[in-house]
Amino acid sequence: MSFLPSCRDVSKHLSAALDSGRPLGMHVRLHLTLCEACRRVLAQFALIRHGAARAGEAGPSLSDAAKGRLRRFLQ
Ligand SMILES: [Zn+2]
Numbered sequence: 001m002s003f004l005p006s007c008r009d010v011s012k013h014l015s016a017a018l019d020s021g022r023p024l025g026m027h028v029r030l031h032l033t034l035c036e037a038c039r040r041v042l043a044q045f046a047l048i049r050h051g052a053a054r055a056g057e058a059g060p061s062l063s064d065a066a067k068g069r070l071r072r073f074l075q
Pocket of ligand 1: 006031035036037038
């Protein structure tokens with residue numbers, strides 16, 4: 001039995017840490033130094049969080065005519 005958490009456990013810890021802003025525990029950080037798969041998961045989580053944060057930013061908006069066409073299309 002290893003003292004390191006499993007990849008599944010690390011994934012849960014990563015998600016919880018990113019949601020809460022709490023730092024990762026020592027065993028999780030050690031696992032990340034040894035496991036490329038979990039480092040990829042961490043990078044994907046960070047990318048998703050970055051994308052979600054950017055989704056709330058003001059971006060290009062539709063013209064009134066385009067909004068009207070979209071509204072009619074959706075009805
Ligand atoms: Zn792993």
